[in-house]
Amino acid sequence: MSPNTDVIFIHGLWIHSSAWQPWLDLFTEQGYVPSAPGWPGDLDTVAATREDPSGLNDIGISEICHHYADLIDGLDAKPLVIGHSFGGLIAQELLAHDLVRAAVAIDPAPIKGVKALPFSQLKSGLPVLGNPANKKRTVALTAKQFRYSFGNALTDEESDALFEAWTIPGPGRPLFEDALATFVRHSPATVDTHTAVRGPLLLTSGTEDHTVPRVVTVAVSKLYADNTASVTEYHEYEGRGHSLTMDHGWRDVATDVLDWLGAKGLAPAVRQTAEPVG
Template sequence: MSETSKTVVFIHGLWLHATSWAPWAALFEEAGYATVAPGWPGIPDTVEAARADPESIADHGIDDVVAHYSAIIDALPSAPILVGHSFGGMIAEKLLGLDKAIGAVAIDAAQIKGVLPLPLSSLRSTLPVFKNPANKHRAVSLTAEQFRYSFGNALSDEESQQLFDRWTIPAPGKPLFEAAAANFAPHSPAEVETRNVGRGPLLLVMGGQDHTVPEAITKSTLKQYRHSDAVTDLLEFEDRGHSLTIDGGWRHVADRSLSWLAEHGLGPV
């Protein structure tokens, strides 16, 4: 790989381990990019280790995650491209707004400040965290049934179970509580600099069958960028759910993301 290759930083969301990006990283490297896929702060290097030590994951909020990835970015030879999923998509948006990246793909990104209100399916998806206020400072795991509703609703029972068994880990409750309170907090960590006219291009990707981040959230997010002339595009996969980065159709999403990057001058070199 060329020393001048652009770097792509993959950012996972809640309940999925960073290693779930491995197929994406291999594809992007084949296309000519350098890639890194670091975990959130406190998350061990393997799925098994993360499941065995949920306390290491607990009580990390949005600002912690942004600072963690900012430090990783600052150590790179040049500003990268960001590809994030779910809360990782929101983190990518924040970092792009802060001019930490030259472009970003935010896939089924969690709601940012200004997005109103949350659809019922999204509330049901996050109920495992919100049912107990003490979960703000804990790490919470999903059951296979909860994962089926939140991630795998557009899949067969068998594929949903396979993905649950392979990739799921406990997730900190704090980011969800912070996002839920965003519109009532003057300085919410879920606030994104959407008015930045000089930032790089942003692609918002949504799954039309997503329960966790329904299309209403992504379309409302797009509206938050209306005061910026910077490129903000929307791409919908009508038949896909929240698992679209890890299920059997991941390659289609990845290929479309690569094409979009090339179209906006963000090719590998």
């Protein structure tokens, strides 16, 4: 087995790290050594974090990045990183700083430089951005808000089940930092898309995503276009929404990621063919 088989999964806003468990099981089967550490302030379980989310108050993008950078520093070799939503933004920052060998950013929160702001993205952020006081505290989504932001491509029944299983209150600060990134010179949402010499990056988008619409991820991809020294690729999932890492079709996405890693020479020697289900 390759000695560099560590994979770190980074969750996004409003979702607990334990939602990655099916991915952890699959990647373990394929010979990787995966882990899904939570954000600074997350507690061990969904229930515990819902009961006391105060550790997440005023946690921003920089704190999250430094948290994962410190975890990576304790490893024997640079890992791979796979992030969803804000986790996808963090994954890009870690990659740009050459802390990881490769990154997959699934429906990633926009980095500085993206001008597109579709209505659905604005509406998805309103539970936080609608009140400036939310910048320093956590905010929980309602089931109805989750259906719009995450579960719009699902049945109401599946969306509500995911809401009950995996949602936690999320810190408001990252959303405010991202929303104001264009106007802040040293925004924590800044990623070196132009000159960083780094490992390969895969950006993905669900075409029905309300939280990070397709046009936003396409705009992120274009920011990397002039960086010919490093590989950046883009992939779409037709008809999928922001829940694509944890809904009934998660394995299709995970299998594509495994295949991409294999194509980049980043698979363990013992990796088996992972067939999608359904």
